[in-house]
Amino acid sequence: MRKLFLAFLVGIFLLTSASVWAGKPYKIGALFSITGPTSFIGEPERNTLEMLVEEINKAGGINGHPIKLVVYDTEGEETNAVKKVTKLIIQDKVLAIIGPSRTGTTLAVVPFVERYKVPLISCAAGIKIVEPVKPWVFKTAQSDRLAVKKIYEYCRQNGIKKVGIITVSNGFGQSGREQLKALAPEYGIEIVSDELYGPKDSDMTPQLTRIRAKNPDAVICWGTNPGPATVAKNMKQLGMKQQLFMSHGVASKRFIALAGDAAEGIILPAGKILVADQLPDSDPQKKLLLDYIAKYKARYGEEPSTFGGHAYDAFLLLKTALEKAGADKAKIREALENVKGIVGIHGIFNMSPTDHNGLDEKTAFVLIRIENGNWKLMK
Missing domain, CATH: 3.40.50.2300 (Response regulator)
Structure with a gap:
């Protein structure tokens, strides 16, 4: 049975x-x-x-x-x-x-x-x-084009006209660099310094020193970790006071952990997920x-x-x-x-x-x- x-x-x-x-x-x-x-x-x-x-x-x-x-x-x-x-x-x-x-x-x-x-x-x-x-x-x-537009729109609204850019020499960095250069005239932005760094580079002081010599209003870094965290720390060590912008390639808490207190005040375009609880209830994605x-x-x-x-x-x-x-x-x-x-x-x-x-x-x-x-x- x-x-x-x-x-x-x-x-x-x-x-x-x-x-x-x-x-x-x-x-x-x-x-x-x-x-x-x-x-x-x-x-x-x-x-x-x-x-x-x-x-x-x-x-x-x-x-x-x-x-x-x-x-x-x-x-x-x-x-x-x-x-x-x-x-x-x-x-x-x-x-x-x-x-x-x-x-x-x-x-x-x-x-x-x-x-x-x-x-x-x-x-x-x-x-x-x-x-x-x-x-x-x-x-x-x-797309990086949308990210560049978001940064440049902020620059235009806040009187930032001269920028130095530092981008990683890989596919992501190359594409971002192209968009930064292509869209700059549309927003009245002058790129006064254009520097590159390698994906495995651990010190960007030489590139940032050259950027500092051009006295830009802001610096834009385009890359993914760990390079951008190094850029942030090197800028702080050099005493550079310019506004630092990052790309959406660093939109994770790991960047903040890597950069430490050098991350403070950095501005970046990112998806709404990072600030979901700060969105209004009317937002269709919330x-x-x-x-x-x-x-x-x-x-x-x-x-x-x-x-x-x-x-x-x-x-x-x-x-x-x-x-x-x-x-x-x-x-x-x-x-x-x-x-x-x-x-x-x-x-x-x-x-x-x-x-x-x-x-x-x-x-x-x-x-x-x-x-x-x-x-x-x-x-």
């Missing part, structure tokens, strides 16, 4: 499982810099994506199809990213890919997703990722932001960074596309290109055949000042 009862339970379980998972799994890939110098970007992206996939699978998947997630670590390296994207496409046969984390690694894999016609939703910021438009490539991170922060903190014991939000938005867009397109790569691509009015962590997404980022400067960025070791929304 006991055996019959156990067999009955097994049968019920199998029938229930079959009804819940009526469809073949949707396999999606992800490429993040989980280890290496930019792990502070890739780790929260990986964590966020795993959390969302688990959540949606518990709720029945997408149209009855569970999500099978395949995540690879690029270590922030272009060569490794190419190896892993090839594996995702040829061996794992994924429907779409989220990531990579960095501009350089994204640009390295673009030719492969274009060749094999696999939708890619990058979590990196460089404008070159989507301009000119590439049919199979999208991104969720706010509820989503607070919900994401609460869920991430409950699961991982810490608040998510702005970078985790890039993965959140990428999955949100892909989920929307899969709901409409199913397991057809071409239809997924088309659905992504026609996303409208999707409220995400970093703005409201409106994609089009000519815009594969879909964000505008009104919702994508707010200006933030670092005060007492924390983020303060500037109004």
Whole structure:
């Protein structure tokens, strides 16, 4: 009798499982810099994506199809990213890919997703990722052009006319440098000094000394940790009193920890997630932001960074596309290109055949000042 009862339970379980998972799994890939110098970007992206996939699978998947997630670590390296994207496409046969984390690694894999016609939703910021438009490539991170505009608008409003710039010599820094130089005339800004530093440089005193000699009104640094923290500390050591601006590439608490008291007073454009609790209740993103922060903190014991939000938005867009397109790569691509009015962590997404980022400067960025070791929304 006991055996019959156990067999009955097994049968019920199998029938229930079959009804819940009526469809073949949707396999999606992800490429993040989980280890290496930019792990502070890739780790929260990986964590966020795993959390969302688990959540949606518990709720029945997408149209009855569970999500099978395949995540690879690029270590922030272009060569490794190419190896892993090839594996995702040829061996794992994924429907779409989220990531990579960095501009350089994204640009390295673009030719492969274009060749094999696999939708890619990058979590990196460089404008070159989507301009000119590439049919199979999208991104969720706010573009550096929008970030530059936010800084330059503040400069124009506050009488800052001469700036010195110091940018990292990688894909992110190069793209930011190009936008800083291209947009300066539009805002009446003169770049009086243009300096570079290497991704592994640990002392920017020589570059900053040359910038100081030009006596700019402000300094703009474009890079990701740890370089920008070194720039902040070196400026303080040199006694430079100019306003220091950072890019959105440092929008994590790790930057404040690395820079220490040299971070005080720095201004940067960043996503609203850093100051979600300071937003007015009327903000259309506030509820989503607070919900994401609460869920991430409950699961991982810490608040998510702005970078985790890039993965959140990428999955949100892909989920929307899969709901409409199913397991057809071409239809997924088309659905992504026609996303409208999707409220995400970093703005409201409106994609089009000519815009594969879909964000505008009104919702994508707010200006933030670092005060007492924390983020303060500037109004």
